[in-house]
Amino acid sequence: MLRKLMHVGPSMTSYEVQLEGVRENVGFASPEFLEAMRNSLEGLRIVVGADNSYLPFILPGSGTVAMESVTSILPRKGKVLVASNGVFGNRWKPILDAHRMEYEVLEAEPGKSVDPASIKDKLSSGNFASLVFTHVETSTGVRADIEEICRKARPLVDRIVVDGVASVGGETLKVKEWGIDAIITASQKGLASPPGAALLVVAKDSLNNTAGDGYFFDLKNWVEPMNTYLKGENGYLSTEPVGVVMALSHVFNDIRAEGLENTIKRHRVFSEALNEGLEEIGLKVLADREHWSNTVTAVVAERSDDIVKFALSMGIEFATGVHPKLKGKYFRIGHMGYFNYYDVFSALSVIERSALRAGINIKLGSGLTRAQEILIKNGV
Known part of the structure; x- marks a missing residue:
């Protein structure tokens, strides 16, 4: 059957997408991969509504890898406010704990979304430097009012980070217009590719003073490789998921065509x-x-x-x-x-x-x- x-x-994909990932003997320095990587990075930036003031990233890993990596752009002075609509909103808590960051959580009941006015009130009441929240919560199917949240929060914090794991590719996104500093996603949901790639689009001015606690998860170490890939050249830092990127490139071409x-x-x-x-x-x-x-x-x-x-x-x-x-x-x-x-x-x-x-x-x-x-x- x-x-x-x-x-x-993973979401529903197509045979054409899957077959892109099983080409014979394509490596991370092969011309076919370098073109797919460049195309995927550019496509990612377009799909989230960013311009050249943002840098796209494709890292080996999952949505959780993207979550942990993006913590490197969060200021260590000042708290993080987590607006959580469910299980995956709450995943920020152990990640922030692991990076010894101070935070508070506003949590909605299942089926509800944290009210933008409550977010504004909370940010106004404390020493908050960052806001992180989930656009579409995978555990409940709840879509947050991303535009209104950003409108209320933007004057009050240095960083706004959006988890778009379940929204990128299926929801309207305008990260530049809405003042979002970073959005994260993964290859296997709205972008309908095999799992294995963590995707991020980050404002370049947020990358000037990263505070990563390690090597792999500090985005500053990936800036030069991504800029090199955008030129169609080999930007090797760690082996990229070659087959996944080949599939992603096909998906971005399909989105452009549609x-x-x-x-x-x-x-x-x-x-x-x-x-x-x-x-x-x-x-x-x-x-x-x-x-x-x-x-x-x-x-x-x-x-x-x-x-x-x-x-x-x-x-x-x-x-x-x-x-x-x-x-x-x-x-x-x-x-x-x-x-x-x-x-x-x-x-x-x-x-x-x-x-x-x-x-x-x-x-x-x-x-x-x-x-x-x-x-x-x-x-x-």
Whole structure:
């Protein structure tokens, strides 16, 4: 059976992307790789809405590697405010602890987002130098109001860092316009490539006085290599994930061909169709509607783990819930990357049948009808 991967990462990709990563005998100094690396760095900068005052980075590793690396640009004098909407927002705590940094946390309940006004009030009340927050929280599917948060916080801190692991490639981003100092992501979510690369875009003036506690995770050590790669030359510091970068380059070419605005719109429309369909069935999207994301949906349901198990037996892999306050009470759907309207219908159909199999009383077929209405309304 052909499996559809609707987990929250890795995300759905294409054979063309995967095949780029399995070329024969391409190394980190091969011309094909150097061109892919240059193209990927430039594409990354475009996708997040940055200009040449920002430097893109591609490092071996994961989103967590990107999180830890970006701490090197945070001033050591002054506290960090962490605005957390879930499990991955809370991951900043052990990272900041490991770097002996002082911080405070504002934490939202599952399905909610920390209020921008609360962030402003907190920043105004203490000796804060930095704000870090997650754009789309993978554990809950909540999308923070990134533009409003930045508008309120920008006059109050030296650094704003955004975790865009689950948003880059699927959500509108304007890091230059919104005054964001750094955004991080990874290769395997909205950019629909294999896992293995940590991606960052950082304002160059934030890189002048880094305070890394090590070697690999201090971004200043990666500045010269990235500038060299941007020239199409070998900027070796550590072996890059060659196959992943080759795949990423293909994805960025596809985004250029589709048009970035069209890519974002596709994610938005399919998310709306899926979420409206789920609620029409009688299930509940965890996130408040104003915080629905384009890329991840968390679904509250009885016997949610059974729904995931039954769905897998029908050929679609969803993700179980990980938020400790709701574990076993919800599941998650990743709808990013090479996700299309057929996948919306497949997901809803399998969820309906899995819910019935789990003994949940749902309105069979109603989700598919509602999704069709949303797609027609949006001209799909």
